[in-house]
Amino acid sequence: MNNQQKEFPGLGLVETQYAQLCKEGLALDSGVTIGPLTVAYETYGKLNKNRDNAIVICHALSGGAHAAGFSADAKKPGWWDVMIGPGKAFDTDRYFVICSNVLGGCYGTTAPSSIEPETNKPYGLRFPVITIRDMVNLQVRLLDYLEIGKVLSVAGGSMGGMMALQWVVSYPQRLLSVIPIATTHRHSAQQIAFNELSRQAIMADPQWNNGDYYGDEGPRLGLAVARMTGHITYLSEPGMERKFGRRLRQRERYGYDFSKEFEVETYLQHQGQSFVERFDANSLLYLTKAADYFDLSDGFDSLTEAFRGCSAIALLIAFSSDWLYPPHQLKDVAKAIRRSGGDATYYEISSDHGHDAFLLDYEKQTPLIRSFLERAQNSSADSGT
Amino acid sequence: MNNQQKEFPGLGLVETQYAQLCKEGLALDSGVTIGPLTVAYETYGKLNKNRDNAIVICHALSGGAHAAGFSADAKKPGWWDVMIGPGKAFDTDRYFVICSNVLGGCYGTTAPSSIEPETNKPYGLRFPVITIRDMVNLQVRLLDYLEIGKVLSVAGGSMGGMMALQWVVSYPQRLLSVIPIATTHRHSAQQIAFNELSRQAIMADPQWNNGDYYGDEGPRLGLAVARMTGHITYLSEPGMERKFGRRLRQRERYGYDFSKEFEVETYLQHQGQSFVERFDANSLLYLTKAADYFDLSDGFDSLTEAFRGCSAIALLIAFSSDWLYPPHQLKDVAKAIRRSGGDATYYEISSDHGHDAFLLDYEKQTPLIRSFLERAQNSSADSGT
Numbered sequence: 001m002n003n004q005q006k007e008f009p010g011l012g013l014v015e016t017q018y019a020q021l022c023k024e025g026l027a028l029d030s031g032v033t034i035g036p037l038t039v040a041y042e043t044y045g046k047l048n049k050n051r052d053n054a055i056v057i058c059h060a061l062s063g064g065a066h067a068a069g070f071s072a073d074a075k076k077p078g079w080w081d082v083m084i085g086p087g088k089a090f091d092t093d094r095y096f097v098i099c100s101n102v103l104g105g106c107y108g109t110t111a112p113s114s115i116e117p118e119t120n121k122p123y124g125l126r127f128p129v130i131t132i133r134d135m136v137n138l139q140v141r142l143l144d145y146l147e148i149g150k151v152l153s154v155a156g157g158s159m160g161g162m163m164a165l166q167w168v169v170s171y172p173q174r175l176l177s178v179i180p181i182a183t184t185h186r187h188s189a190q191q192i193a194f195n196e197l198s199r200q201a202i203m204a205d206p207q208w209n210n211g212d213y214y215g216d217e218g219p220r221l222g223l224a225v226a227r228m229t230g231h232i233t234y235l236s237e238p239g240m241e242r243k244f245g246r247r248l249r250q251r252e253r254y255g256y257d258f259s260k261e262f263e264v265e266t267y268l269q270h271q272g273q274s275f276v277e278r279f280d281a282n283s284l285l286y287l288t289k290a291a292d293y294f295d296l297s298d299g300f301d302s303l304t305e306a307f308r309g310c311s312a313i314a315l316l317i318a319f320s321s322d323w324l325y326p327p328h329q330l331k332d333v334a335k336a337i338r339r340s341g342g343d344a345t346y347y348e349i350s351s352d353h354g355h356d357a358f359l360l361d362y363e364k365q366t367p368l369i370r371s372f373l374e375r376a377q378n379s380s381a382d383s384g385t
Numbered sequence: 386m387n388n389q390q391k392e393f394p395g396l397g398l399v400e401t402q403y404a405q406l407c408k409e410g411l412a413l414d415s416g417v418t419i420g421p422l423t424v425a426y427e428t429y430g431k432l433n434k435n436r437d438n439a440i441v442i443c444h445a446l447s448g449g450a451h452a453a454g455f456s457a458d459a460k461k462p463g464w465w466d467v468m469i470g471p472g473k474a475f476d477t478d479r480y481f482v483i484c485s486n487v488l489g490g491c492y493g494t495t496a497p498s499s500i501e502p503e504t505n506k507p508y509g510l511r512f513p514v515i516t517i518r519d520m521v522n523l524q525v526r527l528l529d530y531l532e533i534g535k536v537l538s539v540a541g542g543s544m545g546g547m548m549a550l551q552w553v554v555s556y557p558q559r560l561l562s563v564i565p566i567a568t569t570h571r572h573s574a575q576q577i578a579f580n581e582l583s584r585q586a587i588m589a590d591p592q593w594n595n596g597d598y599y600g601d602e603g604p605r606l607g608l609a610v611a612r613m614t615g616h617i618t619y620l621s622e623p624g625m626e627r628k629f630g631r632r633l634r635q636r637e638r639y640g641y642d643f644s645k646e647f648e649v650e651t652y653l654q655h656q657g658q659s660f661v662e663r664f665d666a667n668s669l670l671y672l673t674k675a676a677d678y679f680d681l682s683d684g685f686d687s688l689t690e691a692f693r694g695c696s697a698i699a700l701l702i703a704f705s706s707d708w709l710y711p712p713h714q715l716k717d718v719a720k721a722i723r724r725s726g727g728d729a730t731y732y733e734i735s736s737d738h739g740h741d742a743f744l745l746d747y748e749k750q751t752p753l754i755r756s757f758l759e760r761a762q763n764s765s766a767d768s769g770t
Contacts, residue, residue, distance in 0.1 A: 030641035129641040189629040189649040190622045196650045197613050199643065200657070201586060204606035221589035225610065228582050237575045237711070244574040246680065254678055256415035256514040258584065258670060262677065264574040265581045272585070285643060292647065293639055295631065323708075326622070 010085035011069030011092060014078070016040050016108060021141045026103075032128040036117075039142050040065045040108025041100035044084055045092030047148070052380065054148045055090055055373070056139060056175075057099040058156030058163040060358075061230070061287050062279055064107025067099035068092075082362035089362065089369040095152065100142050102135040102163070104286040109138075112282035113214060125211035130286060132159070132294040136166045140174065152376055155179035155369070157358035158325065159287065162294050165333065169296060172310040177376035179369060181317045182358040184329035185303055185336075186295035191324070194233055195288035198226035202281045211282050223281040224272030231271045236321035236354030240264065303333070307340035313379065314344040315372040317365060319357035345372070395470035396454030396477060399463070401425050401493060406526045411488075414678075417513040421502075424527050425450040425493025426485035429469055430477030432533070437765065439533045440475055440758070441524060441560075442484040443541030443548035445743075446615075446672050447664055449492025452484035453477075467747040474747065474754040480537065485527050487520040487548070489671040494523075497667035498599060510596035515671060517544070517679040521551045525559065537761055540564035540754070542743035543710065544672065547679050550718065554681055557695040562761035564754060566702045567743040569714035570688055570721075571680035576709070579618055580673035583611035587666045596667050608666040609657030616656045621706035621739030625649065688718070692725035698764065699729040700757040702750060704742035730757070 025035030042065045057067050068084035083089040090097050101109035112127040154167045154175050161183025168178050205222025244264035260266050297303040316334045318327035327348045334346035349364045351357040410420030427450045442452050453469035468474040475482050486494035497512040539552045539560050546568025553563050590607025629649035645651045682688040701719045703712035712733045719731035734749045736742040
């Protein structure tokens with residue numbers, strides 16, 4: 001083991017790459033065509049000779065292409081480094097793993113903060129409203145560019161899980177298996193409500209300036225409030241109680257003022273403030289809206305009909321204390337896949353980490369995913385595809 | 386039935402009264418003394434000769450003294466009119482019902498928006514931080530003023546339920562029974578987190594101006610966001626789904642913009658905006674902080690010890706889908722009262738109205754409360770008190 005391996009175990013230092021795609025433009029669900037588009041992506045492991053060991057990883061709301069290894073610049077581990085690497089759930093000794101930043105995200109792929117060719121200014125709210133399907137369509141363009149036909153699997157949690165499910169319905173011929181985690185086939189009223197709350201918090205900030213704030217400070221306070229909302233919903237009630245309870249931060253007794261004194265207040269404010277340093281408020285508007293619009297049964301008689309004829313085998317993982325994406329939602333997806341004649345395995349992992357469990361509880365997910373991917377590979381070998 | 390009775394059934398038109406109390410000042414938990422204080426209150430029914438048929442009703446965060454009947458000015462029914470009146474749960478043919486606006490509220494009792502005698506300007510953030518116990522202490526001053534020694538019962542939901550519980554511990558000799566509804570003996574980390582989110586939304590608004598906005602517009606946008614947070618937590622997930630689902634407001638299809646298009650978005654924005662017209666942002670800061678500070682076991686070895694020697698019989702009501710004040714919290718209170726040697730009856734009412742159920746599900750609460758109040762009255766007659 002050399003020094004770099006010691007300092008950066010697993011995949012070591014990794015670099016984000018950029019593909020220039022859709023020179024003729026990408027037709028969006030809204031009817032608008034946008035392009036050319038830049039897509040930021042990272043890959044881990046090696047594509048085999050048959051080019052059939054690729055796995056697409058889809059990130060959640062605040063994620064990016066940097067899913068694993070240590071970033072060459074900031075030396076930060078990727079958002080799912082516990083799951084992707086040699087010997088891990090997505091084993092880079094065996095698979096070629098690809099993660100790309102979604103359309104509208106703010107980590108290198110074309111987004112509201114990108115320069116609009118026509119005006120030579122950042123898009124801001126002139127960026128077209130996008131859907132989960134638009135994001136998946138762009139991912140498939142990236143696979144075309146990488147000359148990969150059919151992938152072994154598409155996996156992701158939360159919004160990434162929605163993308164994985166959209167793959168099954170939109171591109172049934174281009175994947176062998178799918179792993180949607182802590183997600184749903186469509187947002188409930190409560191899920192829309194929390195997203196709308198985040199959007200309103202941003203838009204209430206005068207610094208948002210109708211989305212035209214690039215070069216200025218931007219809606220820092222509004223974005224922080226939006227992120228606080230997120231973090232409350234990412235933790236479970238018992239998990240939060242275990243982690244913080246009613247503990248005071250520095251004081252022995254109440255201070256009788258409005259400073260942050262409970263530990264949970266400090267946590268939320270810290271999460272809010274650090275998010276402001278790394279995320280673009282307009283991207284949060286666009287991505288939450290895409291998630292709210294997402295309804296896999298839209299245009300079909302039922303969710304079961306949406307899955308009809310889709311051959312990908314599915315591993316669905318939910319977490320017992322996830323109240324943002326409660327297990328019953330993904331269980332319903334598993335049922336619909338089975339009713340359509342498909343092959344779905346549903347697991348509810350016991351955890352008090354709430355929605356965050358998909359990022360944290362890697363030990364429980366790893367054996368499920370490893371054996372499922374082997375099965376997907378074997379089924380491919382059996383059928384000769 | 387005359388015309389007024391037809392138009393305003395039940396208690397008819399009622400008027401808020403104002404008491405000038407604490408000329409020497411009220412000593413607060415923070416160590417500060419504040420006074421003189423104005424208390425806004427309403428009464429319904431008649432005080433009997435023995436002056437022993439009084440019931441104190443405690444309001445929740447956004448409530449006021451106008452609990453029942455129709456207000457003389459706006460002709461609006463009180464916030465618990467379904468529960469208070471002739472033949473209702475709190476039967477004004479039998480009981481003398483008193484409801485007062487809490488210290489720090491914004492419906493007539495001294496609060497941050499009141500004029501500070503020393504400066505002749507609104508207090509704003511110079512108003513001292515208050516606690517649930519401070520609110521109860523002021524309520525007891527009102528009873529002294531009304532020359533009522535011992536009350537038959539103290540009842541309230543949410544923050545009002547905290548006040549009712551504080552009565553039991555602080556003034557065991559002054560009440561025969563207590564009815565805490567949809568409440569807790571102390572906030573969990575998640576409950577503090579939601580309150581902190583509301584406070585941050587207000588304080589993020591530049592119009593809040595560190596609490597000094599009276600005469601100006603004030604933090605309208607921030608307060609609306611805070612109230613949206615509240616309403617998400619007041620409804621249950623299945624209740625919200627039944628009420629709104631994914632229904633669009635006016636459109637047949639998605640509009641691909643950031644206007645409000647889902648019905649649930651319209652509902653939240655309406656709730657936020659109408660709240661701004663009727664509530665003071667600083668009051669929300671003070672009342673949520675008081676609720677966060679509330680911990681009935683504070684200063685005792687356990688919650689059971691807090692209730693030791695308290696003779697009030699208790700009826701505790703929780704609602705199955707209330708996830709803001711989940712039933713297990715009030716069940717724990719019932720257990721502690723019983724362990725202390727007290728008499729506690731706990732009911733969990735099945736409802737999908739979430740936390741709002743205490744305001745809406747009057748039919749299920751009424752028989753429980755009516756028979757409990759009879760029992761309290763009889764036990765009083767038995768013991769000769």
